[in-house]
Amino acid sequence: MAEKLRATPLLDELEKGPWPSFVTEMKKSAAKNPMANDQLGILEHSYRDKIGHWKHGGLVGVMGYGGGVIGRYSDLPEEYPECAEFHTIRVNQPAGWFYTSDVLRKLCDVWEKHGSGLTNMHGSTGDIILLGAKTEALEPVFSDLTEMGFDLGGSGSDVRTPSCCCGESRCEWACYDTMKFTHELTQHFQDELHRPAFPYKFKFKMAGCPNDCVASVARSDMSIIGTWRDNIQIDQKEVAAYVKNGLDIDADVTSRCPTGCIKWDGKALQIDNTNCVKCMHCINTMPKGLAPGKDRGATILLGAKAPIIGGALLASVLVPFYDMEDAEDIYELAEEIWDVWGEHGMNRERVGEFIQRIGLGNFLEQIGLEPEPEMVMHPRTNPYIFFELDEEG
Amino acid sequence: MATTTEVAEAMYAMVKEYHGKKNLKALDLRKAMIEKFGDDNCDKKICKGAIRELIDSGKCTYSYVGGSYIVLPPEA
Numbered sequence: 117m118a119e120k121l122r123a124t125p126l127l128d129e130l131e132k133g134p135w136p137s138f139v140t141e142m143k144k145s146a147a148k149n150p151m152a153n154d155q156l157g158i159l160e161h162s163y164r165d166k167i168g169h170w171k172h173g174g175l176v177g178v179m180g181y182g183g184g185v186i187g188r189y190s191d192l193p194e195e196y197p198e199c200a201e202f203h204t205i206r207v208n209q210p211a212g213w214f215y216t217s218d219v220l221r222k223l224c225d226v227w228e229k230h231g232s233g234l235t236n237m238h239g240s241t242g243d244i245i246l247l248g249a250k251t252e253a254l255e256p257v258f259s260d261l262t263e264m265g266f267d268l269g270g271s272g273s274d275v276r277t278p279s280c281c282c283g284e285s286r287c288e289w290a291c292y293d294t295m296k297f298t299h300e301l302t303q304h305f306q307d308e309l310h311r312p313a314f315p316y317k318f319k320f321k322m323a324g325c326p327n328d329c330v331a332s333v334a335r336s337d338m339s340i341i342g343t344w345r346d347n348i349q350i351d352q353k354e355v356a357a358y359v360k361n362g363l364d365i366d367a368d369v370t371s372r373c374p375t376g377c378i379k380w381d382g383k384a385l386q387i388d389n390t391n392c393v394k395c396m397h398c399i400n401t402m403p404k405g406l407a408p409g410k411d412r413g414a415t416i417l418l419g420a421k422a423p424i425i426g427g428a429l430l431a432s433v434l435v436p437f438y439d440m441e442d443a444e445d446i447y448e449l450a451e452e453i454w455d456v457w458g459e460h461g462m463n464r465e466r467v468g469e470f471i472q473r474i475g476l477g478n479f480l481e482q483i484g485l486e487p488e489p490e491m492v493m494h495p496r497t498n499p500y501i502f503f504e505l506d507e508e509g
Numbered sequence: 510m511a512t513t514t515e516v517a518e519a520m521y522a523m524v525k526e527y528h529g530k531k532n533l534k535a536l537d538l539r540k541a542m543i544e545k546f547g548d549d550n551c552d553k554k555i556c557k558g559a560i561r562e563l564i565d566s567g568k569c570t571y572s573y574v575g576g577s578y579i580v581l582p583p584e585a
Contacts, residue, residue: 173573175583180564182571272577273534307557311564312577313535455553458536463576 121146122157126164142234151232151248154198158190176203176251178258182312184268185254201251202232206269207244207261208302208309211295212282219264226260240335240422241319242279243269274312275305280322281329283342289399290324291342291412292440298322300443305450314454315461315470325408326394332420332431337467338450339417339431344409347389348399355385355405369398374497393496413439415495416446418453419468429468432476436490449483456482511546516559519545521568524581532578535560 121143131137142159145152158169169191176187186204193200207223223244227233232248239245244266249257258268269277278301281287283294301320302309308318321332324342332339359365365380377391378398385405387398399406416438417431438445453467456479461470471479480487520538527533539556560579563569572580 173575175570175572175580177571179567180561182564182577187573272571272573274577307561311535311557311560312571313539313557313560315534315536316576463534 122153122160124156124160127156127160145233149228149233150198151202151250152234154196155202155232155234155248158192158196158199161192161195170202176254178254178268181268181310183271183274183310185249186271199232199248202248203251203254205231205246205249205254205257206239206241206271206277207246208267208269208277209238209242209244209279211280211298211302212285213238213242214282214285222264223261223266226257226264230257230260241269241276242321242330243277268310270309270317272312273314273316274310274318275308275314276317276319277309278302278305278320278322279330281324283322283324287324288403289327289342289396289408291344291408292324292414294322294324294342297340297440297443301447304443304447308454314458316464316466318454318467320450325396327396327400333417334420334428334430335422336420336431337418338453339420340414340446341417342408342412343394343415343437344412345437346409346411348387348392348409349407350385350387351405352384355380355402356383358402358405363402369401372397395496413437416449417495419466419471421466421468425464425466426469429466429472430494431468432471432493433491433495434485436488449485452483511550511555513555513558513562516542516546516551516555517562520556520559520579521563524563524569524579528581532572532574532580534576534578538579 124139127139130139142152142156146156162169170188171191172186172188174187174189177185184206186206188202188204190196190200190202224233224235227235227246230249230253231246234247236245236247246257261267278298280294280298281290283290283292285295318338319336320338320340321330321336322340323330323332326341326343328341332341363369370378370380374395375391375393377388379386399408414437415433416435418434419429420431421429435449457467457470460474461467465473476491477487519542523538523541524533538560539553542556542559543551545551563579564571567582569579570582572578
């Protein structure tokens with residue numbers, strides 16, 4: 117039990133108004149946990165000083181792993197002794213973020229027993245983030261988590277915890293089983309996830325369809341986005357029903373098609389599928405009338421990143437269509453990329469930046485892929501997919 | 510072919526030699542070992558195993574200083 121809540125006049129401002137407030141939630145933890153109370157104090161201090169009071173990195177971790185724990189130390193240890201060490205633990209989330217309430221309760225029990233009780237569900241990598249552990253608590257937390265069946269996620273220069281949308285478990289647009297693929301990928305690359313060996317981080321994100329609910333095209337080095345290569349399925353009766361029920365199909369659907377490939381003549385909807393860029397707008401607007409095609413797989417894109425060292429990059433197409441039947445091919449592709457990037461990449465250079473530096477042609481030659489015109493930079497604005505099966509089928 | 514333990518020992522010697530002078534990444538160690546033992550006697554898989562042996566035994570640990578490095582543990 118914390119002795120007395122830290123005074124937080126600036127943070128209190130963030131509790132005003134009708135919205136949920138992280139300050140209110142932190143105060144609830146601070147009332148029970150001295151670490152959370154000191155964390156509240158140091159946050160107020162940062163707001164007052166307009167600078168952060170954390171430094172990160174160092175030698176903290178659990179035995180055998182190079183990732184999963186981010187060391188954080190305060191530069192005001194005398195003033196806030198309970199959070200002098202306030203390490204972050206990344207826990208590998210279940211694919212699709214499915215939990216039972218029982219598991220969540222147990223997870224919180226473990227965290228209240230060993231740490232600050234503060235969590236971030238979920239971090240931008242997708243992990244369960246446990247905020248605020250002392251060094252001495254790391255091994256006991258790890259032990260309790262593994263007993264529950266959880267493992268740590270990635271951090272540092274390794275494969276970051278792969279994450280995916282809920283895919284076929286709940287979404288009718290999913291073009292492949294993202295959860296199964298993500299689980300298997302995670303198991304396959306355990307060594308790369310726990311033992312950092314790259315020039316910098318490498319993220320996988322799996323989206324079941326081009327809606328890309330996990331923002332993989334912007335947030336992952338390798339995005340595997342579900343797609344189809346035949347025609348959008350149309351149920352003309354259902355489309356007509358939308359119109360009858362008041363949908364302004366010209367204003368809300370056809371005029372919003374980025375390539376103008378969809379037309380409504382008052383009776384039937386026609387789509388020029390060769391010019392479709394899979395933006396999903398028409399399908400999202402008329403879910404009963406339209407659906408992705410039946411010949412489904414994924415597009416593999418490479419090179420996105422958020423701005424940290426350099427500016428943000430969106431991913432470019434590397435493999436226009438893959439049927440997702442044999443994950444081994446994707447594992448091999450990833451390993452080829454890591455070999456070339458590992459050999460020639462600079463420290464803290466993401467794979468997208470590396471490709472920009474050496475040129476796509478050189479990169480493709482090094483990883484053994486033939487250049488193809490479909491390897492476009494902006495798939496949303498370029499109807500690059502002109503799939504033709506080869507003669508053998 | 511070199512054994513994982515032989516490569517691990519050579520890696521450990523290198524980490525000790527560079528301690529306090531330069532932080533080494535897993536890839537630096539791999540490149541150095543392939544050069545030392547030769548392409549025919551050492552490969553990526555053996556180096557991976559050797560690093561795992563070094564870390565699991567506690568002889569080395571990972572450190573994060575803007576990137577992930579393999580270093581001697583603090584008490585060494």
